[in-house]
Amino acid sequence: MSRRAIVVGASVAGLLAAAALSDLVDEVTVLERDVLPDGPAPRKGLPQGRHAHILLTSGLNAIEALLPGLGLRQRVLAAGGREISLTSGAVMLGPQGWFRRWRHHSHPLLTCSRDLLDATLREAVLGRPRTGLRHARAIALLGSADRVTGVRIADAQGAEEDLRADLVVDAGGRGSRAVQWLAALGITGIREAVVDSGVVYASRVYRMPEGAEGFPLVLVQPDPMDAMPGRAAALVPIEGGRWLASLSGTRGGEPTGDPAAFLRFALGLRHPLVGRLISGAEPLSDVALSRSTRNVRRYFESAVTWPEGFVVLGDATAAFNPVYGQGMSVAALGAQALRRELGGSDTAAPGLARRVQRAAAEAVEAAWSLSSSQDRWFPGVLADRPTLADHVLTRYVRRMTRVAAGSYRVSTAMCDVTTLQKDGSRLLRPSLLLATLGGPVLPPLAGPPLTEAERAILHGLDRVGSPSRP
Ligand SMILES: Cc1cc2nc3c(=O)[nH]c(=O)nc-3n(C[C@H](O)[C@H](O)[C@H](O)COP(=O)(O)OP(=O)(O)OC[C@H]3O[C@@H](n4cnc5c(N)ncnc54)[C@H](O)[C@@H]3O)c2cc1C
CATH class of the missing domain: 3.50.50.60 (FAD/NAD(P)-binding domain)
Structure with a gap:
């Protein structure tokens, strides 16, 4: 039949x-x-x-398995998109500080x-x-x-x-x-x-400056426990030699559609890296807003x-x-x-x-x-009140995030979970519990982990930062 x-x-x-x-x-x-x-x-x-x-590793693998003849990765790369390792190719300020970029390339993300x-x-x-x-x-x-x-x-x-x-x-x-x-x-x-933290997204496309084709993915995240609206930014390379800058803010800290306010918002985050990069880049679009x-x-x-x-x-x-x-x-x-x-x-x-x-x-x-x-801690969130279990788990994950900034082992375990390749129980394994309680192996980073060449690109673009700033 x-x-x-x-x-x-x-x-x-x-x-x-x-x-x-x-x-x-x-x-x-x-x-x-x-x-x-x-x-x-x-x-x-x-x-x-x-x-x-951004397409996470789990999504990329699932699509490749569902459509084996497609060669999604190759097609997107051929069209000018990028494959970026989360462990080595992203410059990321997490809630507890800058994550290190490790030598090992793993957890590929697809950007286009x-x-x-x-x-x-x-x-x-x-x-x-x-x-x-x-x-x-x-x-x-x-x-x-x-x-x-x-x-x-x-x-x-x-x-x-x-x-x-x-x-x-x-x-x-x-x-x-x-x-x-x-x-x-x-x-x-x-x-x-x-769980509605009232996030508003604002995005704008920029021309990527010459020489910046291999520049890392930049992510600046808020700390939900700051008792302030959570403001974030992502600077994502996409095809056509472009950067797509997406800013977001939770209730009380929302970005607007005003192009003049876009740069100000990016500069006012926990670190101004995204703002400094776009300050000298040519905008190619208006600001698009989303509240869904x-x-x-x-x-x-x-x-x-x-x-x-x-x-x-x-x-x-x-x-x-x-x-x-x-x-x-x-x-x-x-x-x-x-x-x-x-x-x-x-x-x-x-x-x-x-x-x-x-x-x-x-x-x-x-x-x-x-x-x-994460979202239930932002001010003005519309959600059930956090339970005792939420409090305990949040304290543990915060400690783990701090340790991950200075421990390859803990960092990759967290990447397994955030890219949805493993479920959260991975983070409760005894070996990881011990590593988390033991603390970070390396000290915290004082600023974004950029190479000399990447710093030169930043300085070439920067119309606002002080020369001494990393
Ligand atoms: C600002 C923003 C940024 C995001 N960034 C990311 C990111 O970085 N990474 C990520 O993985 N996800 C991201 N997402 C989420 C991502 O966009 C969605 O998860 C994804 O599009 C889900 O796809 P979907 O097919 O379920 O729904 P949708 O993409 O919403 O598609 C639904 C489709 O159904 C059609 N449709 C609806 N109703 C009917 C009907 N009755 N009859 C016929 N057709 C119908 C619509 O026209 C549409 O084509 C983001 C979302 C937003 C809002």
């Missing part, structure tokens, strides 16, 4: 879910309400595309514009056999509380049609209507948790009843404060869970959708505990 799957949404989660399904069913239809551009270009349904998007990443995935996935795209908006699920049997769609003129499918995947992003669609079938009570950043987690995997034939993936299940760079990787790990669970089974196998939802929740939970446990 012919098996058909429908995926709602043609962004990272939807495309990767379609890739996972295309070898396992006879036909996959991806529904997208946006008219998709032919190449790397912005589109209405992806407003976050104007902000820095979000438009390039999406265009590369679209070309690879929508060109696969048995996979098609339909320009339409999903408006409801068909079926009952026992089994979803398809989707009701509306075209651009509002004409409605019912499409039948054995499996429906909702990858409709933060604005997903999955909770309402399920309620219409009689499934209610999906638990939702929110709250941490929200919908516990679909714990629903009392769950219909066969329906799965929710990507931001539709959980969306995170973007400063942790987790969303696309969680989407990719969710698609891998879909492929794994569907592997040997029929799409009609009893309990399959529930199993996929539970398997996908593992990566969701890992990312959620990282982002929500």
Whole structure:
């Protein structure tokens, strides 16, 4: 019997879910309400595309496994993106000080514009056999509380049609209507948790100065325990010889869309490195703002009843404060869970959708505990009060972060967890507990770990810093 799957949404989660399904069913239809551009270009349904998007090691590995013939890494590099080792190629001020750059290159991150990443995935996935795209908006699920049997769609003129499918995947992003669609079938009570630190993102594109092509990724993070709004910056190299500067601030410390205030904000952070670099770089765009950043987690995997034939993936299940760079990787790990669970089974196998939802929740939970446990300490956060366990864990992670700045072993263990390659229990292993209690092997750094050549680039660009400043 012919098996058909429908995926709602043609962004990272939807495309990767379609890739996972295309070898396992006879036909996959991806529904997208946006008219998709032919190449790397912005589109209405992806407003976050104007902000820095870093693909973590776990996401990169998951995409390479889902699309082995694609060569995502090579394609992005050929188009001018970068692969950067988190342990050696990033200059990062963490909550407890500057992280060292170690000699060993590990934990690769992929940096390029979000438009390039999406265009590369679209070309690879929508060109696969048995996979098609339909320009339409999903408006409801068909079926009952026992089994979803398809989707009701509306075209651009509002004409409605019912499409039948054995499996429906909702990858409709933060604005997903999955909770309402399920309620219409009689499934209610999906638990939702929110940790909203009120983060606003402001981003601007700059021309990268000549000679800076190998300049490190720069990240300046806040300290959530400062009792001040958390202000951060990322300076990310992207294709086309450009830097994408993304600034962010939690409630009370938000950046604005005013281009004149952009540099001031970057200079006013815990360290002005990003501001000093962009002070002499040529801006190529206006400032783009985004407020869709709250941490929200919908516990679909714990629903009392769950219909066969329906799965929710990507931001539709959980969306995170973007400063942790987790969303696309969680989407990719969710698609891998879909492929794994569907592997040997029929799409009609009893309990399959529930199993996929539970398997996908593992990566969701890992990312959620990282982002929500940090964000709940910022002033003005909207969230449940921290529990005693939150207090104890936070003290331990703070100590570990301080030790990581001066210990390769602890630093790489933390990188394993922050890049979502290992879950948080890795940090509680006895050997790591001992290393954390023992303290850092090396003393704290006084300033950003830049090479002589990188310092020269900084001084060439710097229109504001004092010559004595590192
Ligand atoms: C400012 C900002 C910066 C970020 N930075 C990073 C980063 O550095 N690293 C990282 O990994 N993640 C980052 N993220 C998160 C990342 O953007 C998302 O996690 C990722 O896009 C999730 O993809 P998705 O496919 O689940 O949802 P989305 O990308 O939101 O896509 C949903 C798609 O579904 C379509 N759609 C929605 N409803 C319907 C419907 N009813 N019918 C048909 N189509 C529909 C939409 O048009 C859209 O194409 C950032 C997010 C923001 C806001």
